[in-house]
Amino acid sequence: MNEWITGPRDDASERRRRVVAAALRAAYAWSVRRRFPLAMREVAMMTGVVMEVHGPGRGPASPAALIDCLRAPLGELPVFDGSSDDEDSAIADAVLLDRHDRMTPEVDDLICEYALPLAGTFAAEAWLPTWTRMHADHIRQQAFASLIETRSQEDYVASRKFLIDHPAGSREELAELVSTMGVRVVFRGYTEIPAERRYHVNPDTQWWWPCPVCAWPMSVAGRTVRCRYRPHTSVFRIVSGKTSLSRPGLTAVDEGPRATRPEARPVRDAVCLDAGVWRFVVVPGASELRLCRALEEQGAEVRLWPELDSYDLYVLAGEDTFRIDVKEYRSVHRLIADLRAKPPQARVLLPRTHEHQLDAVKAALPSLDMTTETRFRAQVRRALKKEGRTS
Numbered sequence: 116m117n118e119w120i121t122g123p124r125d126d127a128s129e130r131r132r133r134v135v136a137a138a139l140r141a142a143y144a145w146s147v148r149r150r151f152p153l154a155m156r157e158v159a160m161m162t163g164v165v166m167e168v169h170g171p172g173r174g175p176a177s178p179a180a181l182i183d184c185l186r187a188p189l190g191e192l193p194v195f196d197g198s199s200d201d202e203d204s205a206i207a208d209a210v211l212l213d214r215h216d217r218m219t220p221e222v223d224d225l226i227c228e229y230a231l232p233l234a235g236t237f238a239a240e241a242w243l244p245t246w247t248r249m250h251a252d253h254i255r256q257q258a259f260a261s262l263i264e265t266r267s268q269e270d271y272v273a274s275r276k277f278l279i280d281h282p283a284g285s286r287e288e289l290a291e292l293v294s295t296m297g298v299r300v301v302f303r304g305y306t307e308i309p310a311e312r313r314y315h316v317n318p319d320t321q322w323w324w325p326c327p328v329c330a331w332p333m334s335v336a337g338r339t340v341r342c343r344y345r346p347h348t349s350v351f352r353i354v355s356g357k358t359s360l361s362r363p364g365l366t367a368v369d370e371g372p373r374a375t376r377p378e379a380r381p382v383r384d385a386v387c388l389d390a391g392v393w394r395f396v397v398v399p400g401a402s403e404l405r406l407c408r409a410l411e412e413q414g415a416e417v418r419l420w421p422e423l424d425s426y427d428l429y430v431l432a433g434e435d436t437f438r439i440d441v442k443e444y445r446s447v448h449r450l451i452a453d454l455r456a457k458p459p460q461a462r463v464l465l466p467r468t469h470e471h472q473l474d475a476v477k478a479a480l481p482s483l484d485m486t487t488e489t490r491f492r493a494q495v496r497r498a499l500k501k502e503g504r505t506s
């Protein structure tokens with residue numbers, strides 16, 4: 116897990132990643148500094164990381180100067196000078212703090228793909244959310260560490276599926292499901308619905324809405340409600356109930372591919388998964404389960420996360436078998452960097468929301484075995500047909 120220490124220090128893209136990771140953590144710390152006294156120390160430490168990457172005389176040289184930079188596009192930091200066209204322009208354009216010094220929801224789901232462990236901040240772990248300080252593999256490993264110890268593939272799959280299908284709900288409802296299904300809820304488990312995902316009618320009446328795709332609480336900003344993960348595209352507007360006690364409704368602003376309108380649920384007694392587990396287990400998991408169910412409907416046999424998560428799907432279609440790793444990244448550049456650093460154990464599949472990344476990944480990694488959801492489902496269909504003819 117310390118590969119970043121021994122990694123090539125003169126690699127410009129890795130230096131930018133360190134700056135982005137430090138900027139992310141500084142921005143988060145700044146946004147919560149009134150609640151957490153340790154936050155200012157974190158901002159100072161992250162300033163140190165940014166200064167060390169830039170070297171003397173370049174870039175922000177104090178915490179206040181770093182915070183100023185976080186209110187402007189990241190690409191203005193000197194570490195991005197001379198970055199080539201194929202660098203990630205979405206990251207260079209990202210502004211982390213809005214004018215009220217809150218984290219901008221537009222970028223946090225993108226930027227968390229850049230999170231990585233940085234040295235010297237372990238004391239901050241209790242309050243710093245996982246997605247600001249750990250990369251995806253690390254979060255997944257922690258979430259499933261105790262399940263993997265049991266070495267039971269069946270328990271592992273049941274518990275992981277449970278988190279994906281139930282990323283939020285009422286405490287009572289979840290407790291009952293956990294006990295009837297015999298699954299294990301691990302790591303940080305469930306916590307209260309965070310403030311930015313609640314709609315306050317009055318201090319005693321608050322509501323939340325599950326995302327139609329991932330079922331995690333959507334963000335509420337003013338009267339606009341949407342999932343923090345941008346590829347889950349539906350955007351809604353709140354319609355107040357008849358009285359302050361009645362349930363508010365939603366209307367779709369931007370009819371995404373799914374126009375299902377979720378129903379408001381009371382915040383009282385409701386809980387949801389940690390943001391890191393949501394982002395790196397539930398979000399990709401929603402696609403993995405959707406794909407698994409679609410392939411099963413086609414007539415294939417599918418095993419999820421085989422060999423305790425060596426890859427995502429083992430697919431048996433007629434006489435053909437396939438090993439599939441679903442990759443769902445907002446940043447195609449992070450995807451390429453991660454595939455280079457850790458070659459996959461199976462064929463890489465881009466889900467339908469990410470099929471447009473195929474050409475960029477193929478150009479960067481021409482020998483990589485990869486496909487898209489559309490192509491793969493067609494291949495499975497052919498394999499099943501072939502079997503139909505021969506048997």
Ligand SMILES: [Zn+2]
Pocket residue numbers: 326327328329330331342343344347
């Ligand atoms: Zn969602």
